[in-house]
Amino acid sequence: MTFLSVPILTFLIFFPVVASLLILPFYRRPDSDGTVKWAALGITVVEFVVSLSLLIGHNPHLYQMQFTENHLWIPFANIHYALGIDGISLVLILMTTLLMPMTVLTSWAGISKQVPLFMINLLVLEGAMIGVFCATDFVLFYVFWEAMLIPMYLIIGVWGGPNRIYAAIKFFLYTLAGSLLLLVTIIALYFVGGHTFDITRLTGQHYGMTFQILAFAAMFAAFAVKIPMFPFHTWLPDAHVEAPTAGSVILASIMLKMGAYGFLRFSLPMFPDASHFFTPFMLILSVIAIVWGAFMALAQEDMKKLIAYSSVSHMGVVTLGIFVFNTQGIEGALMQMLNHGITTGALFLCIGVLYDRSHSRLLSEYGGIAKQMPVFSTLLVIFALSSLALPGTNSFVGEFLVLIGSFRNHAVVSSLATTGVILSAMYLLYMLSRVVWGVYTPKSYGMPDLKPYEWGALLPLVVLVIVIGLIPNPVLSVFHQSVAHLVSQVQPSPVALLH
Amino acid sequence: MNFSPVNIMGTMPEIYLTVLGSLLLLMEPFVPREKRSWLGLFAIASLFFAMIATIGLNGKGLPLYQGLYIVDPFSNFFKIAIYVGTIITILFSLPYLEKEEIHVGEYYGFLLFAAVGMMIMVSAGDLITLFLGIELMSLCLYVLVGLKRTIHRSVEASFKYFLLGAFASAIFLYGISLLYGASGTETISGLAAFVQNPGALKPMVIGGMILTMVGFAFKVSAAPFHMWTPDVYEGAPTVVTGFMASVGKIAAFGVFLRVFWVAFSANKDHWTWLIITIAILSMLIGNIVALVQKNIKRMLAYSSIGHAGYAVIGLLNPSRESLFALMFYLFVYLFMTLGAFGIVLILRRKGVEGEEIQDFVGLNKKNPMAAFLMLIFMFSLAGIPPFGGFLAKFYIFMAAVHAGFTWLAVVGVLLSAVGAYYYIRVVMAMYMKDPEETVEFLPNRMEKIALFLTASMTVIMGIFPLPFVHYIETSLAILVP
Numbered sequence: 020m021t022f023l024s025v026p027i028l029t030f031l032i033f034f035p036v037v038a039s040l041l042i043l044p045f046y047r048r049p050d051s052d053g054t055v056k057w058a059a060l061g062i063t064v065v066e067f068v069v070s071l072s073l074l075i076g077h078n079p080h081l082y083q084m085q086f087t088e089n090h091l092w093i094p095f096a097n098i099h100y101a102l103g104i105d106g107i108s109l110v111l112i113l114m115t116t117l118l119m120p121m122t123v124l125t126s127w128a129g130i131s132k133q134v135p136l137f138m139i140n141l142l143v144l145e146g147a148m149i150g151v152f153c154a155t156d157f158v159l160f161y162v163f164w165e166a167m168l169i170p171m172y173l174i175i176g177v178w179g180g181p182n183r184i185y186a187a188i189k190f191f192l193y194t195l196a197g198s199l200l201l202l203v204t205i206i207a208l209y210f211v212g213g214h215t216f217d218i219t220r221l222t223g224q225h226y227g228m229t230f231q232i233l234a235f236a237a238m239f240a241a242f243a244v245k246i247p248m249f250p251f252h253t254w255l256p257d258a259h260v261e262a263p264t265a266g267s268v269i270l271a272s273i274m275l276k277m278g279a280y281g282f283l284r285f286s287l288p289m290f291p292d293a294s295h296f297f298t299p300f301m302l303i304l305s306v307i308a309i310v311w312g313a314f315m316a317l318a319q320e321d322m323k324k325l326i327a328y329s330s331v332s333h334m335g336v337v338t339l340g341i342f343v344f345n346t347q348g349i350e351g352a353l354m355q356m357l358n359h360g361i362t363t364g365a366l367f368l369c370i371g372v373l374y375d376r377s378h379s380r381l382l383s384e385y386g387g388i389a390k391q392m393p394v395f396s397t398l399l400v401i402f403a404l405s406s407l408a409l410p411g412t413n414s415f416v417g418e419f420l421v422l423i424g425s426f427r428n429h430a431v432v433s434s435l436a437t438t439g440v441i442l443s444a445m446y447l448l449y450m451l452s453r454v455v456w457g458v459y460t461p462k463s464y465g466m467p468d469l470k471p472y473e474w475g476a477l478l479p480l481v482v483l484v485i486v487i488g489l490i491p492n493p494v495l496s497v498f499h500q501s502v503a504h505l506v507s508q509v510q511p512s513p514v515a516l517l518h
Numbered sequence: 519m520n521f522s523p524v525n526i527m528g529t530m531p532e533i534y535l536t537v538l539g540s541l542l543l544l545m546e547p548f549v550p551r552e553k554r555s556w557l558g559l560f561a562i563a564s565l566f567f568a569m570i571a572t573i574g575l576n577g578k579g580l581p582l583y584q585g586l587y588i589v590d591p592f593s594n595f596f597k598i599a600i601y602v603g604t605i606i607t608i609l610f611s612l613p614y615l616e617k618e619e620i621h622v623g624e625y626y627g628f629l630l631f632a633a634v635g636m637m638i639m640v641s642a643g644d645l646i647t648l649f650l651g652i653e654l655m656s657l658c659l660y661v662l663v664g665l666k667r668t669i670h671r672s673v674e675a676s677f678k679y680f681l682l683g684a685f686a687s688a689i690f691l692y693g694i695s696l697l698y699g700a701s702g703t704e705t706i707s708g709l710a711a712f713v714q715n716p717g718a719l720k721p722m723v724i725g726g727m728i729l730t731m732v733g734f735a736f737k738v739s740a741a742p743f744h745m746w747t748p749d750v751y752e753g754a755p756t757v758v759t760g761f762m763a764s765v766g767k768i769a770a771f772g773v774f775l776r777v778f779w780v781a782f783s784a785n786k787d788h789w790t791w792l793i794i795t796i797a798i799l800s801m802l803i804g805n806i807v808a809l810v811q812k813n814i815k816r817m818l819a820y821s822s823i824g825h826a827g828y829a830v831i832g833l834l835n836p837s838r839e840s841l842f843a844l845m846f847y848l849f850v851y852l853f854m855t856l857g858a859f860g861i862v863l864i865l866r867r868k869g870v871e872g873e874e875i876q877d878f879v880g881l882n883k884k885n886p887m888a889a890f891l892m893l894i895f896m897f898s899l900a901g902i903p904p905f906g907g908f909l910a911k912f913y914i915f916m917a918a919v920h921a922g923f924t925w926l927a928v929v930g931v932l933l934s935a936v937g938a939y940y941y942i943r944v945v946m947a948m949y950m951k952d953p954e955e956t957v958e959f960l961p962n963r964m965e966k967i968a969l970f971l972t973a974s975m976t977v978i979m980g981i982f983p984l985p986f987v988h989y990i991e992t993s994l995a996i997l998v999p
Contacts, residue, residue, distance in 0.1 A: 096839075136886075172945075188943075195938050203924065
């Protein structure tokens with residue numbers, strides 16, 4: 020499939036990057052911010068519309084990679100420019116392209132200095148993130164995976180809050196340190212797996228147990244930092260609090276998913292025996308993340324921190340679902356990834372709306388905004404209810420599937436994880452009761468209701484929250500085959516069972 | 519000695535450069551003061567001329583003068599890197615020397631002679647020829663480092679470099695004499711044949727080998743023989759620092775590789791651990807001490823020690839993977855180092871060179887292009903894709919894993935995460951803080967060309983290295999099967 024005679028995946032990766040050059044002429048021209056914002060919005064919307072064609076062209080009955088492209092990139096060591104997607108990557112790509120216009124819209128009022136540079140960063144970042152989900156060559160994957168850090172580092176560090184430099188460096192170094200071990204694993208796989216970086220070929224082999232364990236542990240470092248799993252999560256609250264709203268949305272909704280994507284794409288199918296070996300460890304970390312994240316969220320005064328810790332908790336549900344190795348669990352995890360992307364992204368957008376008006380994120384400074392901003396409050400309540408997995412909203416589907424999946428094999432873990440659902444109701448309702456209802460505070464007085472660009476950012480998400488919540492099947496069917504194949508790959512090999 | 523036409527033809531590039539360099543020195547008194555930049559252009563033209571001659575010799579693989587001198591694709595690769603690096607250095611020098619008021623014509627002569635010295639090094643087939651090459655290069659560099667005669671720091675650096683360099687040369691020469699005493703030959707191939715004999719490995723040979731290694735480690739500024747680097751890099755005029763750090767290092771690595779892979783490949787076990795020690799120490803000292811530097815030239819000096827540590831890993835195992843990794847690394851390193859020093863030397867605060875990291879604060883607001891180029895060089899030096907520095911490190915780690923030292927790759931990787939901090943600190947200063955100082959960044963045309971060249975090569979080597987990869991692959995065929 021091609022678009023404008025460019026293969027579709029290549030188009031999706033490089034269109035935002037190349038189109039961002041259009042913004043360059045405005046770089047030093049004053050009063051061009053409006054134009055730049057419209058240009059960026061246009062580019063991201065076009066990107067989203069084009070990405071929808073993936074959904075049309077994708078055959079959900081196949082688990083194989085589709086829309087594949089393969090060219091020799093660097094002949095030495097056989098590195099290819101190889102792209103392809105299956106149902107799992109498709110959902111994540113669509114989520115990315117959907118959320119990018121929202122991040123542009125939320126920057127309409129949120130970003131006022133160096134707008135051209137900001138938009139260029141956003142667009143380059145979009146290209147790199149799509150590249151991560153498309154790459155089927157390990158080196159290419161790593162290039163996108165790391166290249167993503169540069170624009171994100173700048174977004175946090177240049178446009179962030181008062182403590183932005185610390186947060187940016189912490190974010191950069193944490194992720195880099197984790198990723199570099201992944202690099203060594205990739206190189207080791209090349210020599211062990213028959214001199215190739217092709218992910219499909221590397222997946223189809225059986226590796227020795229020692230190698231599997233070492234490689235799994237090294238990859239774990241990269242993915243666990245990204246997700247982030249307890250105890251590697253400490254960069255997340257800092258990064259979220261300091262990042263501008265657009266940065267928080269991208270971090271929470273898209274970048275965190277890449278860790279889970281890494282587990283699904285690499286760790287599980289390549290090292291099934293090691294995955295089983297590490298299961299108890301992973302399940303315990305997941306449960307700690309769920310409960311600990313929720314308790315931490317309860318104690319936060321800063322709304323962004325609250326949502327950041329709730330992300331740790333929700334991503335714990337994702338890792339729990341991944342490491343039960345059955346269809347419900349993994350499908351639930353994927354649903355949860357998608358829904359967390361939508362819902363948490365929306366919550367960050369809502370906090371951005373409040374912050375643009377009053378420049379505060381503290382719970383204590385708000386109260387009774389339901390009277391001032393009725394529409395906004397309604398949306399905020401819907402997103403919060405979705406985040407606490409109320410039946411009928413999108414998150415319910417994912418969490419429910421994960422809990423079913425885990426209950427079959429790990430009843431205790433599953434019941435512990437259920438407490439996370441209760442706790443999430445506590446902190447989210449607490450937040451709502453303080454912000455939406457409660458007594459007026461001086462800050463929340465006289466705030467105008469949603470502006471058109473905020474409508475544009477929030478409305479599509481609220482529709483998705485309800486639609487996916489009521490009819491999740493179309494989404495599930497997109498990745499059902501891919502997940503079924505993954506589950507068959509991750510069954511422990513007979514050799515390992517004997518030991 | 520046989521001065522047949524074949525021998526003379528093979529050494530034509532060196533002869534051209536020597537003759538043209540001497541001519542340049544003769545012309546110098548006749549060129550008026552304000553036209554000195556003509557000499558620079560003349561030097562660039564000479565280098566292009568020699569480059570064409572070298573390209574004409576490509577692919578021959580000739581041992582000349584009874585094996586004293588080797589012209590093969592391997593040495594030609596290094597020679598072309600030397601030409602390119604020297605040309606870029608001259609492009610940076612033209613305006614720099616003017617601003618620093620040290621624009622003397624001899625500068626270009628010494629630069630050309632240093633380049634000839636490096637060419638002799640990478641082509642040497644004999645340890646004495648090699649020594650002559652090293653000395654020619656070093657003597658020119660001693661002078662160039664002390665070019666700012668009136669400034670204490672420069673003179674001190676020159677003197678330090680001279681004393682320590684003389685020690686290193688003496689140690690190296692002593693190593694050669696031990697090897698000659700044991701084997702009766704000082705050609706590299708003769709030595710290789712001798713080392714292969716069982717029972718040849720007397721303490722004298724091992725001692726000679728270790729002493730030559732010390733000499734090389736000094737020249738590539740690898741720890742623990744790195745002590746001179748920060749002071750000399752800081753004190754020297756910045757163009758000279760860039761030249762030493764990039765081009766000089768490449769030549770030293772070329773000859774390091776040839777001697778150890780050809781002459782001592784039979785007793786690899788004796789030096790593998792020495793190399794590993796040097797690599798780890800260099801990565802450790804380079805990356806960790808750089809963290810606390812405030813002067814960017816000192817920071818880049820420690821960074822170059824760290825990079826020497828990574829490159830040395832490529833020497834571990836005589837194989838295609840290692841050779842490719844090392845050559846690719848050096849080629850990328852040439853451009854990103856020259857580029858980084860280029861930005862440093864163009865940046866000026868109150869008319870003086872801005873060489874503190876503090877001077878970079880808020881550069882993005884004043885000159886976004888300069889900040890962006892520095893961002894490319896910094897991220898590339900840190901080894902972050904999509905820039906060339908990433909692929910360079912990638913191949914080095916691959917060589918380490920291929921040689922069976924996965925743990926060394928892990929150590930290297932972790933230290934490069936530490937190292938990333940000081941590079942992104944520069945990016946942080948440029949982008950995330952508001953300008954306070956009166957810093958200006960006004961490149962002229964020459965500097966713009968040089969920056970464009972270095973930056974685009976740094977990016978191309980990371981995104982589309984295909985033609986260069988092909989070229990390197992053809993150049994390495996001669997040394998390894």
